[in-house]
Amino acid sequence: MKFIVTGGCGFIGSHIARFLVGKNHDVEIIDNLERGSLKNILDIKNKIKIHDIDISNLKNLESVIDSPNGIFHQAALASVPTSFKEPEKYYKVNVIGTENIFKIGRKHNAKIIFASSSSIYGDQTKLPIKEDAEKHPKNPYGQTKLDSEIIASKYAKEELHVVGLRYFNVFGIGQNPQYAGVIPKFIERLSQKQSPIIEGDGTQIRNFTYIEDVVKANWMAFESKVKHAFLNIASDKTTSINELADTMIKMSGLDLKPVHGDPRKGDIIKSQADNSLAKELIGWSPKISLEEGMEKIFPKI
Numbered sequence: 623m624k625f626i627v628t629g630g631c632g633f634i635g636s637h638i639a640r641f642l643v644g645k646n647h648d649v650e651i652i653d654n655l656e657r658g659s660l661k662n663i664l665d666i667k668n669k670i671k672i673h674d675i676d677i678s679n680l681k682n683l684e685s686v687i688d689s690p691n692g693i694f695h696q697a698a699l700a701s702v703p704t705s706f707k708e709p710e711k712y713y714k715v716n717v718i719g720t721e722n723i724f725k726i727g728r729k730h731n732a733k734i735i736f737a738s739s740s741s742i743y744g745d746q747t748k749l750p751i752k753e754d755a756e757k758h759p760k761n762p763y764g765q766t767k768l769d770s771e772i773i774a775s776k777y778a779k780e781e782l783h784v785v786g787l788r789y790f791n792v793f794g795i796g797q798n799p800q801y802a803g804v805i806p807k808f809i810e811r812l813s814q815k816q817s818p819i820i821e822g823d824g825t826q827i828r829n830f831t832y833i834e835d836v837v838k839a840n841w842m843a844f845e846s847k848v849k850h851a852f853l854n855i856a857s858d859k860t861t862s863i864n865e866l867a868d869t870m871i872k873m874s875g876l877d878l879k880p881v882h883g884d885p886r887k888g889d890i891i892k893s894q895a896d897n898s899l900a901k902e903l904i905g906w907s908p909k910i911s912l913e914e915g916m917e918k919i920f921p922k923i
Contacts, residue, residue, distance in 0.1 A: 624648040626690045626732075628677055628723060629697030630670075631658030633796045634737065634789075634836060638694050641837045643669050650690075652677060652697065662796050677719035680726075687726050692844050695723045695736035698766075702741070702888050705763035716766035717773070724777045724784065735843045738786040738852060740829075740893050742768040750896040753788070753852055761888030771852055778850035785843045787836075790856030790895050794833030795919050804863060805830065805870075809920065812874045822885035824864035827892050829856035832915035835908045839900065846904040856895035857908045869913070873920050 625642050629635035630651030635658065642649045643666045650671045651663070660667065673686045677697050698716050699705070705712045720736065727734040741764030742757045759765045774784045797806040808818040839855045861869075867880040900906045910918075 623691040624650070624689065626650050626652060626687055626693040628652040628693065628695045629658060631655060631660055631662050631672070632696060633662070633794070633798065634792060634833065635694070635696035636662035636796060637794070637833050637837050638696065638840055639663060639670060640666055641841065650687075652683070652686075657699070657798070659798075676715075677722055678714050680722040683722055683726055684729075687730070689730050690732045693723060693727055693732050693734045694840055694844075695720065695734055698737060700739075700763060702761045702763050703886065705761055705766070706887060709762040712762050712766050713769075716763070717769045720770040721773050724773065724782060727784065728777060728780065728782045733783040733785075733844060735785050735787065735840050736770070736774070738771055738788045739764060739767040740788050740790040740854070740856070740895065741890070742771065742788065743890075743893070745891050749892060749894045751854070751894060752896045753854060753899055760890060764888075775850070783849045785846075785848055785850065786852040787839055787843060787855045788852060788895075789836060790829040790831050790854065790893060792831050792833055792836050793915060793919070796833075804828075804866065805916075808867060808870050812870060812876065812878075815876060815878075817878045817881045818867045818870065820863050820867055820880050820882050822863075822882070822889065824862060824867065824880070824882065825891075826863050826889065827860045827894060828863070828866075829858075829860055829893065829895050830866070830912045830915070831855065831857045831908060832910040832912075832918075835910055838909075839904070839906045842904045842906045848903050851899070851903055853900040853903065853906075854895040854897055855900060855906070856897055857912060858897065859912065860894045861912055866912075870916070870920070873916060
């Protein structure tokens with residue numbers, strides 16, 4: 623089969639592209655390389671086709687995409703702090719760009735699996751969070767992901783098969799500390815024998831989800847008979863940022879203590895997912911624990 627992976631030179635997209643190549647599918651990547659890097663796909667670059675295109679340009683997308691069976695849409699701007707500084711750019715890429723992908727999918731009758739985010743939920747009082755919880759994004763990034771879901775539902779009514787996966791704190795090899803979450807930032811500090819810096823008091827809780835589980839969720843969503851849904855994709859266990867820092871310091875073997883800084887604007891305090899709908903609809907559940915995932919990447923990231 624033929625697949626398009628947007629953001630295929632980025633962290634999650636490159637892992638999906640590699641998985642698809644491993645299954646001997648025809649893979650084409652759409653990536654303007656603003657956040658992604660060709661280094662992420664060096665091992666498969668001769669087995670794929672890459673298009674240097676911005677997803678916000680529909681005309682250019684239409685000129686290169688021809689009859690895919692499916693599209694894995696991972697391209698996005700994803701830095702919460704930067705989203706406050708550049709909300710218009712985030713809307714252009716994450717909302718307008720995503721709708722362009724939906725238009726392409728509708729034109730070619732291709733099923734779309736796209737990256738949504740746990741950021742759409744904001745702070746919730748009832749945990750774990752189910753997919754039907756009220757949405758209260760606390761930052762422009764989360765709002766763009768919610769806007770994209772609203773548009774996805776509109777296109778689903780027009781017979782587009784589209785499934786949104788709400789990722790919870792994905793980690794793994796290939797993350798860029800400049801744009802990624804707390805784990806690569808901690809590793810970067812520890813690799814320089816410096817204390818990890820915790821934003822806030824460290825009591826924030828997260829589901830840290832390993833990249834291999836996320837890739838499998840994308841594939842299982844595509845293979846499933848589900849035409850339209852939004853699904854939480856998260857690890858089964860929650861971890862506080864303080865616990866994460868202690869674990870990583872212990873793994874490093876260094877005699878350090880974390881340093882606390884100012885809280886991050888727009889940060890969510892408690893994020894804990896209920897994965898039961900993903901298990902029910904596509905048969906997915908996480909397999910790799912935080913500890914197992916950390917052993918795979920530390921200090922390889």
